[in-house]
Amino acid sequence: MEPITHLNTLIERYPVLRPIEGQIKAAYHVLQDCYENGGKLLVAGNGGSCADAEHIVGELMKGFVKRRPVSEGEREALSRQGSRISKETGIEENLGEELACCLQGGLPAIALTGHSGLSTAFLNDVNGEMIYAQQLWGYAKPEDVFLGISTSGNSKNILYALTAAKARGIKTIILTGGCGGKLSKSADVSIIVPEQETYKIQELHLPIYHGLCLMLEERFF
Numbered sequence: 001m002e003p004i005t006h007l008n009t010l011i012e013r014y015p016v017l018r019p020i021e022g023q024i025k026a027a028y029h030v031l032q033d034c035y036e037n038g039g040k041l042l043v044a045g046n047g048g049s050c051a052d053a054e055h056i057v058g059e060l061m062k063g064f065v066k067r068r069p070v071s072e073g074e075r076e077a078l079s080r081q082g083s084r085i086s087k088e089t090g091i092e093e094n095l096g097e098e099l100a101c102c103l104q105g106g107l108p109a110i111a112l113t114g115h116s117g118l119s120t121a122f123l124n125d126v127n128g129e130m131i132y133a134q135q136l137w138g139y140a141k142p143e144d145v146f147l148g149i150s151t152s153g154n155s156k157n158i159l160y161a162l163t164a165a166k167a168r169g170i171k172t173i174i175l176t177g178g179c180g181g182k183l184s185k186s187a188d189v190s191i192i193v194p195e196q197e198t199y200k201i202q203e204l205h206l207p208i209y210h211g212l213c214l215m216l217e218e219r220f221f
Contacts, residue, residue: 017194031173049202049205056111149205162187
């Protein structure tokens with residue numbers, strides 16, 4: 001199946017998204033280029049959008065609708081190391097063979113929302129609104145992409161993160177709603193869902209990022 005088929009299905013199921021089909025397609029191509037070049041996705045949001053950031057990582061880092069088994073070469077490497085560790089530790093089972101049966105291919109993605117030790121330290125010592133920017137500054141490499149989620153498009157911590165991402169030279173995508181807010185004016189790609197109320201915007205964010213994850217899985221697995 002071609003990745004674009006999933007976009008067609010998304011629009012059929014959610015006709016309200018037809019006016020922004022081009023925005024979704026543009027975001028997919030940015031993410032495709034990221035992974036083709038060995039990059040990773042860095043995601044952040046607040047509140048419900050924080051949960052969405054974690055959700056996206058969960059769909060990318062393991063099988064979504066496909067199992068994504070390890071390759072034969074990876075299986076052999078795991079079995080070889082498992083055999084070595086079994087001998088060194090005196091355990092009977094080959095841990096590598098067990099891993100080879102369970103591990104799945106992943107598309108590297110990090111939610112900047114879940115590092116409580118770092119976040120609280122930076123909040124206490126420096127400035128809590130800049131914690132996503134600090135993580136981007138530490139993580140970002142040229143091939144990476146930053147995805148900021150903000151229903152208003154005006155979240156200051158996401159604006160700080162976008163600025164840091166731009167300074168690091170990485171592509172940026174914003175998932176928002178309403179008029180797009182300040183973030184949509186500077187991002188490389190802005191997906192602006194045609195709703196005004198926060199919960200309605202969030203209701204459309206989920207099928208969009210599911211669609212993007214489906215397209216990426218189709219392309220790489």
